[in-house]
Amino acid sequence: MITVRKKKHYLNTDRVGYGFVLPALLFMGVFIVFPIVYNFILSFQQVDVMTLMSPHKEWIGFQNYKNVIGSQYLLKSLKNTLIFTVGCIFFQFTIGFALAILFNGPAKCLKPISGLTMISYIMPATVTAILFKFMFATSGGIFNELGLSLGLIQEPIEWLLKPDTAMWSVIITNTWSGIPFNMILLLSGLTTIPTEIYESAVIDGANSIQKFFKITLPMMKSSIEAVLVLGFVYTFKCFELIYVMTTGGPVYSTELMSIYSYRRSFMEFNFSEGGAIANILFLILFVIGLFYTKTIGKEELM
Amino acid sequence: MFSYRFKRRAGRVIPIIIAVILFIIMLFPLYWMFTCSLKTETEIFARPPYMLPPHPTLNAYISQLTMVESFPIIPSFKNSMVISLATMAISVVLSTLASYGLARYDIKFKKSIIFLFLVSQMLPQVFTLVPNFIIFKHIGIYNTYWAPIFANCTTAIPFSILMLRTYFLNIPKEVDDAALIDGCNPLTSFFRVMLPIASTGVVVSFVFSFLFGYADMMYSLTFVNDASKWPVTTGIYNVVGRYGIEWSRAMAFGCLAVAPVVIIFLLMQRYIVEGLASGAVKG
Numbered sequence: 385m386i387t388v389r390k391k392k393h394y395l396n397t398d399r400v401g402y403g404f405v406l407p408a409l410l411f412m413g414v415f416i417v418f419p420i421v422y423n424f425i426l427s428f429q430q431v432d433v434m435t436l437m438s439p440h441k442e443w444i445g446f447q448n449y450k451n452v453i454g455s456q457y458l459l460k461s462l463k464n465t466l467i468f469t470v471g472c473i474f475f476q477f478t479i480g481f482a483l484a485i486l487f488n489g490p491a492k493c494l495k496p497i498s499g500l501t502m503i504s505y506i507m508p509a510t511v512t513a514i515l516f517k518f519m520f521a522t523s524g525g526i527f528n529e530l531g532l533s534l535g536l537i538q539e540p541i542e543w544l545l546k547p548d549t550a551m552w553s554v555i556i557t558n559t560w561s562g563i564p565f566n567m568i569l570l571l572s573g574l575t576t577i578p579t580e581i582y583e584s585a586v587i588d589g590a591n592s593i594q595k596f597f598k599i600t601l602p603m604m605k606s607s608i609e610a611v612l613v614l615g616f617v618y619t620f621k622c623f624e625l626i627y628v629m630t631t632g633g634p635v636y637s638t639e640l641m642s643i644y645s646y647r648r649s650f651m652e653f654n655f656s657e658g659g660a661i662a663n664i665l666f667l668i669l670f671v672i673g674l675f676y677t678k679t680i681g682k683e684e685l686m
Numbered sequence: 687m688f689s690y691r692f693k694r695r696a697g698r699v700i701p702i703i704i705a706v707i708l709f710i711i712m713l714f715p716l717y718w719m720f721t722c723s724l725k726t727e728t729e730i731f732a733r734p735p736y737m738l739p740p741h742p743t744l745n746a747y748i749s750q751l752t753m754v755e756s757f758p759i760i761p762s763f764k765n766s767m768v769i770s771l772a773t774m775a776i777s778v779v780l781s782t783l784a785s786y787g788l789a790r791y792d793i794k795f796k797k798s799i800i801f802l803f804l805v806s807q808m809l810p811q812v813f814t815l816v817p818n819f820i821i822f823k824h825i826g827i828y829n830t831y832w833a834p835i836f837a838n839c840t841t842a843i844p845f846s847i848l849m850l851r852t853y854f855l856n857i858p859k860e861v862d863d864a865a866l867i868d869g870c871n872p873l874t875s876f877f878r879v880m881l882p883i884a885s886t887g888v889v890v891s892f893v894f895s896f897l898f899g900y901a902d903m904m905y906s907l908t909f910v911n912d913a914s915k916w917p918v919t920t921g922i923y924n925v926v927g928r929y930g931i932e933w934s935r936a937m938a939f940g941c942l943a944v945a946p947v948v949i950i951f952l953l954m955q956r957y958i959v960e961g962l963a964s965g966a967v968k969g
Binding site for chain 1: 698701702704705706708709712713715716718719722730731733734735776779780781783784786787788790791792793799801802803804805806807808809810811812813814815816817818820821823836837839840843844847872876897900901902903904908918919920922923926933936937940943944947948950951955958959962963
């Protein structure tokens with residue numbers, strides 16, 4: 385009896401729980417919380433290569449933010465990030481949704497092999513970037529060679545060398561790697577809709593379009609929201625893919641905010657301005673994330 | 687015009703045709719990378735392009751693997767394995783423990799802790815580069831494997847915790863209580879009872895932690911100065927991205943770098959789907 389009571393007491397204390405959580409919390413405290421605080425401090429100081437490792441750094445208040453906001457690059461990078469994000473999400477959501485519907489219903493026979501497309505999502509972004517850099521190459525790239533052979537274009541398009549087409553190239557590349565993510569999530573949302581609903585709708589005389597808009601979309605609301613918000617966050621902070629493909633060029637035409645921050649920090653060694661840009665980027669993501677957890681995450685997360 | 691039967695059959699066949707076309711477009715880049723790695727450089731520039739290599743050759747692989755002046759690929763695979771396996775080990779241990787603690791116990795600041803893990807998933811990679819560069823220099827792990835390993839764990843741990851927590855939440859509390867009454871302490875109950883029940887989630891966290899570690903290029907590029915400690919991804923960026931080499935050799939390098947991912951995919955497809963579906967919805 386005593387032992388049982390002792391064990392019950394043992395179970396109910398929170399102390400045991402802290403023991404489980406503490407190691408991960410300490411780790412994240414050092415490598416996540418510290419960077420958040422540090423970046424904040426850094427963005428109010430004057431930090432370059434000379435002062436980066438020294439303990440004494442000059443405080444300059446909001447000067448970094450003023451410089452960043454005053455420069456033409458912030459607005460341009462914000463605009464690029466928005467174009468990139470909206471473009472990617474539009475295409476990967478549409479194609480991902482189409483594939484999910486096809487693999488769930490009419491093309492069910494192909495479902496077992498549908499997973500193969502996921503390789504594009506899990507392969508390293510660096511390899512994806514190099515592969516597409518090759519496919520977009522002015523000479524020898526498949527897009528140009530195919531277009532020329534079929535007579536669609538008269539001379540090769542300099543995909544990655546012209547500002548307009550460079551943005552399209554990175555959007556296409558990122559869309560390719562993002563489609564499986566959308567497809568799998570939406571597919572798992574689709575499978576939760578009971579087939580009886582569709583059957584009774586058919587009996588009531590609904591056609592395919594009505595079924596889609598009156599049943600599928602409303603029933604998928606939470607999956608769609610999740611896909612869009614997560615897609616937004618992941619695409620908005622996209623970095624490696626573009627860094628390897630264009631490094632923001634030509635003439636800053638594919639310079640997203642993440643690339644801009646990296647350029648200021650690691651190519652021009654103005655670490656404090658780079659930090660200020662990173663903070664602005666994080667703030668945007670944070671607000672969106674907060675909005676997301678407030679609207680749909682509540683009962684699921686907490 | 688068309689008979690009813692024809693329309694019905696078309697209605698059934700057209701979606702399959704569209705699905706097949708989309709499927710082929712999705713897989714084409716991978717196919718193209720593989721076939722181009724088997725071509726010679728002149729065949730790559732042929733017009734119209736060869737859809738199949740006319741004379742398949744492994745020359746691109748051989749020259750990429752043996753060329754003295756280029757990046758040593760085979761040792762870099764060892765580096766990739768060290769980095770991804772260590773990332774996997776650390777993040778699986780820390781996140782299984784933490785997710786169980788967060789699912790089962792009433793901890794003060796529980797919401798704030800979960801929120802912290804959520805926020806860390808939103809952090810842009812570039813955000814942590816400078817601060818962690820300074821930490822790593824100070825604790826003396828700059829230019830060692832530990833720097834990219836720890837940095838990768840900051841991505842893998844929050845993902846694993848948020849994903850695994852839902853698995854633990856789905857196990858009835860009675861199972862845990864029964865184990866404790868039967869003489870387990872919280873730790874043995876966790877290892878002998880809870881972990882086996884949540885094993886699918888644990889495998890998902892193994893797979894994704896490894897993939898996070900394997901995919902990274904930027905952390906090694908930033909935190910490791912010594913090219914002999916670079917993983918495959920940093921190597922391929924440095925050789926191909928920066929200096930540019932023959933495309934056939936670049937594609938051969940790419941195929942080698944993707945091979946482990948394809949193997950993991952073939953063995954672990956079910957868990958990858960599971961991770962994408964559950965982990966993403968929950969955070």
